[in-house]
Amino acid sequence: MEQKPIAELMNLSGKTAIITGGAMGIGYAIATRLAEAGANVLIADRDEEKAAMAAAALNERGWKASSTVADVSDESQVTAMVARAVAGFGSLDILVNNAGIYPTKLVLESTKEDFEKVIHVNLMGAFFAAKAAAGAMIAQGAGGKIINITSIDALHPSSAGLAFYDASKHGLWGFTKNLALELAPHGITVNAIAPGGVLTPGTGLGAPADPAIAKITAAFTAKIPMHRMADADEIGKVALFLASDLSSYMTGSQVVVDGGTLLA
Ligand SMILES: NC(=O)c1ccc[n+]([C@@H]2O[C@H](COP(=O)([O-])OP(=O)(O)OC[C@H]3O[C@@H](n4cnc5c(N)ncnc54)[C@H](O)[C@@H]3O)[C@@H](O)[C@H]2O)c1
Numbered sequence: 001m002e003q004k005p006i007a008e009l010m011n012l013s014g015k016t017a018i019i020t021g022g023a024m025g026i027g028y029a030i031a032t033r034l035a036e037a038g039a040n041v042l043i044a045d046r047d048e049e050k051a052a053m054a055a056a057a058l059n060e061r062g063w064k065a066s067s068t069v070a071d072v073s074d075e076s077q078v079t080a081m082v083a084r085a086v087a088g089f090g091s092l093d094i095l096v097n098n099a100g101i102y103p104t105k106l107v108l109e110s111t112k113e114d115f116e117k118v119i120h121v122n123l124m125g126a127f128f129a130a131k132a133a134a135g136a137m138i139a140q141g142a143g144g145k146i147i148n149i150t151s152i153d154a155l156h157p158s159s160a161g162l163a164f165y166d167a168s169k170h171g172l173w174g175f176t177k178n179l180a181l182e183l184a185p186h187g188i189t190v191n192a193i194a195p196g197g198v199l200t201p202g203t204g205l206g207a208p209a210d211p212a213i214a215k216i217t218a219a220f221t222a223k224i225p226m227h228r229m230a231d232a233d234e235i236g237k238v239a240l241f242l243a244s245d246l247s248s249y250m251t252g253s254q255v256v257v258d259g260g261t262l263l264a
Pocket of ligand 1: 020021022023024025026027044045046047050070071072073098099100101102121125149150151152194195196197198199200201202203
């Protein structure tokens with residue numbers, strides 16, 4: 001097999017990537033690295049204004065990006081998101097299922113609706129997007145890359161109050177492995193990234209919006225062997241690896257990026 005030069009391995013020119021929940025946090029960090037590598041990036045988010053601002057920030061750096069509003073828990077919006085990527089950029093090669101929510105509530109205080117909300121965004125949303133994206137990728141016949149952002153909570157619970165989140169992320173990891181099996185014959189790889197604690201707006205980067213989240217974040221940091229939360233770009237760099245030819249023979253894998261948290 002011919003050995004490609006490193007620069008070529010990471011070159012995503014001519015490829016199109018959708019990043020769900022790409023307006024901020026981990027999703028925006030991933031969008032930034034993929035755009036820097038040359039990909040056309042479609043930032044899809046339920047927050048239309050923030051998504052547009054994020055795409056504009058990438059354009060200002062000379063990279064190709066646009067935005068669309070899409071709530072991943074709504075199948076029709078997700079189908080429209082995929083159609084927009086193909087119509088706007090001519091193809092779809094990379095899907096990053098990043099959109100996710102992590103409300104904290106004890107099971108004994110929760111309702112069926114609380115459970116459904118988390119599952120609909122974190123798990124069903126990934127299904128809607130993967131199904132639509134894989135359909136487009138198979139039609140193109142050039143393979144593709146699907147990356148699901150799980151969590152170390154897909155492997156081990158981090159704290160009480162996240163039972164529905166943990167159920168969704170364990171589910172997303174199972175979904176990743178089985179979809180990898182299904183799509184391998186089409187040259188589409190499906191992998192997951194399991195971040196530990198990452199500094200994002202959702203986990204209270206800057207002023208924590210939710211005191212419950214801030215408490216979890218502080219307890220988390222104390223237990224991390226590397227004694228710090230990750231910068232979102234530390235997930236972006238691993239996403240670039242999984243989106244590029246550097247990971248050409250990987251499918252059905254979950255890359256843990258947690259500063260050693262699961263070792264402790
Ligand atoms: N931050 C962490 O410590 C951490 C750790 C492990 C896993 N994760 C996972 O990483 C992903 C991103 O987390 P984050 O911390 O960057 O979150 P965040 O809250 O900072 O940002 C999430 C983004 O997703 C968007 N979003 C939320 N629900 C959506 C929906 N239904 N449809 C479309 N967009 C939606 C939001 O508008 C926002 O732009 C999530 O899946 C989360 O579970 C985060």
